[in-house]
Amino acid sequence: MKKIYLDHNATTPVHSEVIKEMLPYYRDIYGNASSFHQFGQQARKAVEEAREKVVDFIGAKSGEIIFTSGGTEADNFAIKGVAYANQTKGKHIITSSIEHHAVLNSCKYLEKQGFRITYLPVDKYGLINPEEVKKAIEDETILISIMHANNEMGTIEPIAEVGKIAKEKGVYFHIDAVQSAGKIPVEVKELNVDLLSLSGHKVYGPKGIGVLYIRKGTKIQPLIHGGHHEKNKRAGTENVPGIIGLAKAIEIARITVKEEAIRLTNLRNRLWTSINEKIEDVFLHGHPQERLPNTLNLSFEGVEGEAIILDLDMKGIAVSTGSACTSGTLEPSHVLKAMGVNPRLAQGAIRFSLGEDNTQEEIDYVADMLSGIVSRLRGISPFYQKKESKDLYKGA
Numbered sequence: 402m403k404k405i406y407l408d409h410n411a412t413t414p415v416h417s418e419v420i421k422e423m424l425p426y427y428r429d430i431y432g433n434a435s436s437f438h439q440f441g442q443q444a445r446k447a448v449e450e451a452r453e454k455v456v457d458f459i460g461a462k463s464g465e466i467i468f469t470s471g472g473t474e475a476d477n478f479a480i481k482g483v484a485y486a487n488q489t490k491g492k493h494i495i496t497s498s499i500e501h502h503a504v505l506n507s508c509k510y511l512e513k514q515g516f517r518i519t520y521l522p523v524d525k526y527g528l529i530n531p532e533e534v535k536k537a538i539e540d541e542t543i544l545i546s547i548m549h550a551n552n553e554m555g556t557i558e559p560i561a562e563v564g565k566i567a568k569e570k571g572v573y574f575h576i577d578a579v580q581s582a583g584k585i586p587v588e589v590k591e592l593n594v595d596l597l598s599l600s601g602h603k604v605y606g607p608k609g610i611g612v613l614y615i616r617k618g619t620k621i622q623p624l625i626h627g628g629h630h631e632k633n634k635r636a637g638t639e640n641v642p643g644i645i646g647l648a649k650a651i652e653i654a655r656i657t658v659k660e661e662a663i664r665l666t667n668l669r670n671r672l673w674t675s676i677n678e679k680i681e682d683v684f685l686h687g688h689p690q691e692r693l694p695n696t697l698n699l700s701f702e703g704v705e706g707e708a709i710i711l712d713l714d715m716k717g718i719a720v721s722t723g724s725a726c727t728s729g730t731l732e733p734s735h736v737l738k739a740m741g742v743n744p745r746l747a748q749g750a751i752r753f754s755l756g757e758d759n760t761q762e763e764i765d766y767v768a769d770m771l772s773g774i775v776s777r778l779r780g781i782s783p784f785y786q787k788k789e790s791k792d793l794y795k796g797a
């Protein structure tokens with residue numbers, strides 16, 4: 402059976418060029434990057450070259466990035482690390498209600514330790530309002546953490562505006578750029594951010610490697626204690642193959658990002674148009690324009706998202722509900738909830754996230770399959786009323 406993967410916001414396949422680049426660091430150059438001998442020094446050199454590539458990609462300086470075990474650790478480090486190091490100044494943090502759980506649950510954890518968190522609301526498109534960020538800032542505020550782009554519906558937040566406000570007010574600003582990196586430009590100076598999280602496996606690199614950018618001069622406390630790795634900020638023997646792989650993936654993304662953004666936007670729009678033509682009562686979630694090029698989040702009235710996903714899976718098509726981390730629970734997505742989406746519609750939400758291996762034929766095939774699946778499910782759904790009957794009802 403043909404297999405079609407449309408879940409790139411959950412994870413991506415590793416580029417073969419990335420794997421090729423990584424392999425020598427398992428088999429030949431396997432030294433510990435902290436060792437003095439040639440095995441170690443070769444690994445050290447490779448790690449530092451990789452660091453330069455990542456630093457260049459986000460427009461940072463050499464000493465400003467720390468390698469972590471992934472996006473989750475980078476988010477935890479940014480939030481808890483800044484909170485602990487600056488708590489004498491204040492214990493107030495501002496974030497949004499649509500963050501990834503790596504951010505939300507780090508904030509919840511800090512709440513138990515006496516920090517106060519403001520969870521900013523979003524509008525129906527999932528956008529935060531920079532004016533509300535400004536209003537929420539107090540003397541006690543030490544950190545603002547807002548995601549660059551949302552993983553569920555792809556909305557891109559007005560980061561540069563928030564960055565300006567944070568800078569004026571002298572509050573540290575962290576962004577989770579895990580979804581935006583490799584899809585749209587991510588530049589720390591333009592965005593005015595002090596901290597930024599990245600993850601390897603969302604950009605065609607390996608799993609278990611990530612980056613936290615920490616602007617020079619930012620007060621932050623380490624979370625992981627041990628040896629003197631990563632300038633005493635993150636102990637643990639460096640994941641050399643992972644670091645090499647991440648850097649290669651980013652190097653490739655840098656070259657392809659512009660063209661891929663255009664190609665994916667076209668494919669994504671083709672999918673939306675075609676679904677819209679074939680299926681009635683479909684709703685688009687997220688901002689119509691300010692959105693990641695690859696992401697399409699839709700609700701099909703009268704049917705459960707989970708049911709559609711299972712049927713698509715049987716046809717070899719992989720999509721997901723809101724996020725990989727909440728699937729498995731039947732809770733509606735916290736993101737759609739914050740956007741004010743009717744809970745019944747939110748239950749029917751499906752995320753299509755396209756990637757570089759997807760073709761036009763695949764997209765057309767998916768739209769065809771989906772049309773059959775949705776009409777079959779609606780046929781057996783007690784909740785679905787056809788448009789005609791609703792119109793009739795209105796007229797009566």
Ligand SMILES: *Cc1c(COP(=O)(O)O)cnc(C)c1O
Pocket residue numbers: 410411470471472473474476501503548550551552577579580600601602603609610611
């Ligand atoms: C995937 C993801 C993370 C977590 O990254 P991991 O490397 O999987 O730990 C954090 N934030 C966002 C927005 C994500 O999409």
